[in-house]
Amino acid sequence: PARALPPAATSILKRQKQLRRKNVRFDQVTVYYFARRQGFTSVPSQGGSSLGMAPRHNSVRRYTLCEFAQEQEVNHREILREHLKEEKLHAKKMKLTRNGTVESEEADGLTLEDVSDDDIDVENVEVDDYFFLQPLPTKRRRALLRASGVHRIDAEEKQELRAIRLSREECGCDCRLYCDPEACACSQAGIKCQ
Numbered sequence: 191p192a193r194a195l196p197p198a199a200t201s202i203l204k205r206q207k208q209l210r211r212k213n214v215r216f217d218q219v220t221v222y223y224f225a226r227r228q229g230f231t232s233v234p235s236q237g238g239s240s241l242g243m244a245p246r247h248n249s250v251r252r253y254t255l256c257e258f259a260q261e262q263e264v265n266h267r268e269i270l271r272e273h274l275k276e277e278k279l280h281a282k283k284m285k286l287t288r289n290g291t292v293e294s295e296e297a298d299g300l301t302l303e304d305v306s307d308d309d310i311d312v313e314n315v316e317v318d319d320y321f322f323l324q325p326l327p328t329k330r331r332r333a334l335l336r337a338s339g340v341h342r343i344d345a346e347e348k349q350e351l352r353a354i355r356l357s358r359e360e361c362g363c364d365c366r367l368y369c370d371p372e373a374c375a376c377s378q379a380g381i382k383c384q
Contacts, residue, residue: 226338237328238348
């Protein structure tokens with residue numbers, strides 16, 4: 191007589207794989223805030239002191255994903271507002287100096303406070319399309335450091351940063367056609383001839 195075979199049992203391993211979800215879900219964003227300090231850890235593309243942060247955070251804030259997105263939107267709009275004010279100030283100075291060709295005491299005296307918020311239209315600019323990590327000029331970095339309580343900016347960093355920037359301009363060696371390991375700066379540094 192023919193016997194019916196039991197239904198094929200699924201493997202234990204396959205069952206475990208089916209139970210495991212491959213989705214990662216986040217429900218919170220934790221932001222650590224640090225006091226601003228003089229850097230000594232980065233090399234700005236121009237000028238003296240670099241920006242850094244204190245070794246330990248001074249506060250922590252937790253957001254839901256929605257709250258964090260809203261906070262970022264507000265922060266980015268404020269950064270964009272400041273940038274647009276700076277652009278407007280520059281345009282006013284250029285107009286008064288005929289594109290920098292004549293001197294103007296009025297232009298020299300203009301500051302960001304002279305640019306009205308009514309002149310700035312942040313609402314019609316798509317914030318997400320705007321790039322926020324812009325290099326800061328030397329004066330702005332120094333002002334940020336002073337506003338953060340850094341009273342004495344170490345002037346030696348300026349020379350160190352200049353030396354690093356200069357050393358980065360020279361890359362590789364002077365070898366042509368063949369490498370002479372005794373004269374090759376790359377070989378002497380223990381790297382492949384550039």
